[in-house]
Amino acid sequence: MTGMNFLRDLASSAGVEDRQIYAPERLRFVLEAFRPGKDPDQAKRALAREIPALIGENTFDLEPLFEQPEPNGIQFFVLAMRGLDRTLPPEQLFAIAADLRHALKLISCEPDIGADVFVDPEPELPPGVESAVVDAYCLAEGKAPPDKRWALATAGVIAAWQINPAKGAGIVIAQPDTGITDHPELTDASLDRTNSLNILEGGADATDPLRAGTANPGHGTATGSVAASAESGSIAGAAPRATLVPIRCIEDVKIFDGSPVAKAVDHAVNIGAHVITMSLGGIWSRSLRRAIRKAVEHDVIVIAAAGNCVGLVVWPAAFDDAIAVGGSNVADQMWKGSSHGSKIDFCAPAEFVWRADRKSAADPRGKVSGGQGTSFAAALTAGVAALWLSHFDRPAVIIEARRRSTTVQELFRAAARQSARRPAHWQAGLGAGVINAAALLALPLSQVETAGPEFASSDAGGLESALETVLGPGQFDARFDLSAHGAEISALLVADAKAGRAPAGTAAEARAFTRASCGLAEAAGTARDPRLAQLALRTGLTAPALVTNESMDPARLAGIIKGLAVSSSAGATPESAAGMELGDAQQSLDAAGRDKIIEPLMKRLETSGRPGMAQTISDLDESLYRLHREGTAARLTESATINLEALVSLIDRPALPVETRQSPQGQVQMINVDDPALGGFGKLVMIVQGDLEQRFASVGRIDSGGTHIGSGFVVGKKSGLVVTNRHVLESLASPVPRVVNPQRWILNAPATIDFSPHADDAQQRFVVEEVLFAGPQPILRRMIDFNKLDLALLRVAATSTTGKALPPAIPIAAGAVTGAAQNLFVVGYPAPPNALPRDEKGLIRRDVVDRLRELFGLDYHRKYFSPGVVQRRSHVWVFDHDATTLGGNSGSLTAELGGRLEGIGLHFAGDWLRANHAHNLADVLAAEPGLAALLA
Known part of the structure; x- marks a missing residue:
């Protein structure tokens, strides 16, 4: 089924649509058309006549994306399907977009895929938030400094107020975000609600509804307070007398759609905003890139957050036209979650920045706290830009930019970089340093060192640097059709970066579970840049290699020594080993004890045929000997330590091949x-x-x-x-x-x-x-x-493709799992992880899972049997177990090990061999009579 036929089939299920065209989750495409000599209404009518033949009558809404027509004949439109949510996977959306592009003879067609990219880490995020799996590593530990204006002082803002007491007066800051909510820190701020806009629900009311279930309710309130809250509260914005215009264009910063953000930027230009601050990020978008370019052409300064917890600089910060702001901390070092790379212009405080904090209607109205994320670095920088424009008088700044044949944006970028404070040992990839508002205001416009003629935006739009960050250096193929595939390439790069992909050459692949569309796969296969084929023609997941840092954590080694006592001591159990004296556990690793540990691995070696396993076993034997001799004083490499952790974690909890x-x-x-x-x-x-x-x-x-x-x-x-x-x-x-x-x-x-x-x-x-x-x-x-x-x-089908009958059904136990210690087993098909945990430095932590293949012969994607026990009943229809499982085990049989071997559970989630969850099937059937009737 082609993408177009698929869309037509979907449209046949649609009902009457009464939602806004930019409603979150609505199925939507951005069409870029060349229609010279036609105004937007004429071009819209022409497209509206062509589309029904492709997807049916009365199945869509169509409207221009931007309020004003483009002077070059290029126009953007938004096509939204009626009555349909965005439920298709990205590769299917991109395939549909490719068919629309071809059929309608468009320059580009890009879907809003709801890219899961940008997350501001919050201590309140519980384990299990899917987007936080690789984000937890970037949350700095500790408390915010007691001085609620420390970030302003570090960025030279308080000193800048002394230079120019106007503090941003007369400057308009537009803020595309989640909107704002009632909070005392914004009560006395200069808010322009008449020019506000709610793109998601419609109308001018940009109030954040603080809707439960979104990742970042209250985000716009927090970032708005950092940019422009008044001095009368317990905190202050960088430009407390500037005017803030909230624009509600995203439901939360985690899910990014290009079209509503592009529309928000266009609205900011049309209402005469002087600064646009974007504490959000996502994937490459031609419409957003055009909106930002238009803003720059209209003398607007556009600030964007570099990104959090993903490594590469996200879009729109990655666009050449935007100013990309990274994150620093109170010690003038990189905030641990900040994106970094050649696209970063400079940094601003991003760790424990005091902000208004209200995430739900039940929260105290006046709560403030220290937030983390480049969102706050960007918002603070937007306030600094307002100070600069107010101090030098914006008309005079425009005149100076014209004299130099450049833009206000580039003049500010150059001035901010030139005046930035560069701390000692400043890390590469973080730009010119930490923004210094006082030095910026003290730098005369005539002494700003610009590059010369007007800045030219690259067609690559940040993709070149993103490819290098994720896949390593290479020869970028400038002839590749980015208008057709740029958005999808960026989506795949972000997915790989979030999954922990290291640059080529430093580790084996750790691929994201994200597929490329057929069109991109075909085009990438013939691209001059082999990295594009490497990205699009994915063949599956493999475990990464190990790093080799010295490991000397005595507590960690003590846990390993006691855990190894289970398999080295006769009659020992995990419980008895936990209570064993450390000295006794260490002595159990004598020659006889080591033989008991190594013997099962040697037997596997005899049948595995794995060339590297013999060396792995030899290294393990040496590590065991050192633990026996030196105990917790042993100096082991990280590789050796993790090998030992794998042994401890898998004692009596193997994954045996079927x-x-x-x-x-x-x-x-x-x-x-x-x-x-x-x-x-x-x-x-x-x-x-x-x-x-x-x-x-x-x-x-x-x-x-x-x-x-x-x-x-x-x-x-x-x-x-x-x-x-x-x-x-x-x-x-x-x-x-x-x-x-x-x-x-x-x-x-x-x-x-x-x-x-x-x-x-x-x-x-x-x-x-x-x-x-x-x-x-x-x-x-x-x-x-x-x-x-x-x-x-x-x-x-009741019979296979060759006529064989379906295997017999597994009987479901009538009684629910009631408590711990019940023996069970899991049977399924483990796959390598698609998101890898990180250490405190942001490096991939090569956890126990990464050594399963070497130690236990675990070939991914095949059937395994894993015994274990019920640990606890954690919910009315969920129990936890300790059998060894990985990502591909989702949907595995969990059955009693004993009796009739009846099915007791459906495995659905796990956490790195430590906490596995299964639905208690008897309880599910009791709660879902419709399901029970189907199985009866």
């Missing part, structure tokens, strides 16, 4: 029940071996478009029913017309479930036909919420 073997009954799926890694589970597994083989046969790997998505297993008394997670379903199908309680689901690509151990047997591969049931609430891009049912029921 293999097809010949038996008297024919071919069966089984594990090696003699594997020493089973530890205390060995005898129990041996007793139930025959029944286990039946369970193995009914668990399969779910693929979409040939890519591993998750796991699932056969259930129910009717033929052809497979259960998996809703978040697995969201990766292979799209809910229509809404993400909440959808009417139906449409498969994005052909999907299958394969029950063979390696998911490579056509005889055991069954086509997914339809979705029968799914939890009503969306899971992807959301906080892990136990109240949401992460379950989906699929109907699959």
Whole structure:
């Protein structure tokens, strides 16, 4: 199905649309058309006549993006589908955009994909917020300095007030953000509500509704206070007498859409704003780039936050026309989460910056706190820009810029860089230094050192530097069609950066689970820049390599020594080892104890055929010897320490491969029940071996478009029913017309479930036909919420592509899991992680997972058996367990290890071998009678 046919099929499900065209989650495209000699209304009418033939009558809304026509005949329009949420994956949206571009003969067509890019870290964000998986590392620990104006002092603002007491008076700062809410810190600020705009809901009221469930409610209030709050409160903005115009164009800064932000920038220009501050970020957008360029042409200073917790500079800061502001801290060093690179112009305080803090209606109205993020660096810089314009008189600044054949933007950029304070040992990639408002105001306009003629914006729009940041240096292909593929390339780069991708040559790949559209994959394959093919033609995930820093943490080593006592001491258990004296645990690592640890690995070596495993085992033996001899004083490399942590974490919790073997009954799926890694589970597994083989046969790997998505297993008394997670379903199908309680689901690509151990047997591969049931609430891009049912029921073909019958259904236990210590096992298809934790320096932490492959022969994407126990019941329909699982285990069977081996749970989430969560199936069926009826 082509992208256009797919869109037409979606449109047939649409109802009457009564939402604003820029409503969050609405399915929307930005069309860039060359229509010389036509005003926007004429061009709109012409497009409106062409579109129905492609996607049907009365299925869309169309309007010009910008208020004023472009002088060069290029015009931007927004096409929004009626009654349809944005539920398609990005690669499908880009495929539809490519078809629209071709059919309508457009310069470009870009979807609003809701890119998950920009997050301001907050201490209140709980573990399990998907966007925070790689963001937690960038949250600085500690408390904000007691001086609530320390950031202003550090940036030279307080001294600048002495130079010019006007403090920004007469300057208008426009703020595209979430809007503002009632807060005392903004009560006395100069707010211009008559020129405000609410792009999302319509009208002029830019009040932030502080809607629950968004990542950053109150964000605009916080950043607005840093830029322009009055001095009468407990804090003060950098330009307390400037006028602030709030523009509500985003629901939260985490989800970025280009078109409403571009419209906000255009509105700011049309109302005569002098400074635009953007504490938000996302992917490359031609419409946003044009809006910013237009602002610069109209003598507006455009400030943008560089980005947080992702490494590369995000857009719009990455555009040449924007001023990109990185983050510093109270010690004049880089704030640990700041993006960095050649695009950064300078830094401003971004760590524990005092700001207005109101995230919900229940919060105290007057709360202030120390926030973190380049959002605050950008907002403070916008205030400094207002001080500069007020001090030198904006008309005079414009005259000076004209005299130099440059723009006000470039004059300010040059002046700010020239006057910036460069601390000792300033880190590369953070620009000229920390902005210094006092030195900036003391620098006469005539002495500002500009580059000369008017600044020329590169066609690459920041993609060249982003490619280098994520994929390493290379020869950029300037001839590549960026108008067609720039937005998608940026989306893939951001996804890789968030997943922890290191530049080529420094580590093996750690790929994001994000696919390229067919059009980009085809174009990238012939590009002169091989990095584009490397980005678009992805072949799957692999674990990264290790760093080798010295590890001398005694507490860490003590935990390892005690943990190793489980497998080196006869009769020891994890509980008894925890209570063991450290000296006794250390002595247990004598020659005999080390042999007990190494023996299972040697047996694996005999059958694994892995060339590097012998050296790994030898290194482990040496590390064990050093722990026995030196205890916590041992100086081990980080690589050696993590290898030992892997041993501790996987003692009695192995992941054993399921293999097809010949038996008297024919071919069966089984594990090696003699594997020493089973530890205390060995005898129990041996007793139930025959029944286990039946369970193995009914668990399969779910693929979409040939890519591993998750796991699932056969259930129910009717033929052809497979259960998996809703978040697995969201990766292979799209809910229509809404993400909440959808009417139906449409498969994005052909999907299958394969029950063979390696998911490579056509005889055991069954086509997914339809979705029968799914939890009503969306899971992807959301906080892990136990109240949401992460379950989906699929109907699959009753016979495989070669005519083989579906495996038997797994019986579901009638009684719910009630407490801890119940033996269980998980069967599924682990995949490498798509988001990697970081250490306090922002480097990827090569955790236990990264050594599974070397130590335990874990080939990703194939079937594994993992024993464990129930740890606790954590919710009315959720229990935690400690079996070894990874990302691809989503949708795995969780069954009792004993009795009838009935299914007790559906695995849906895990946290690095430490906290795994499964839905308690008996409780789910009791709460969902519709699902129970389908399985009856």
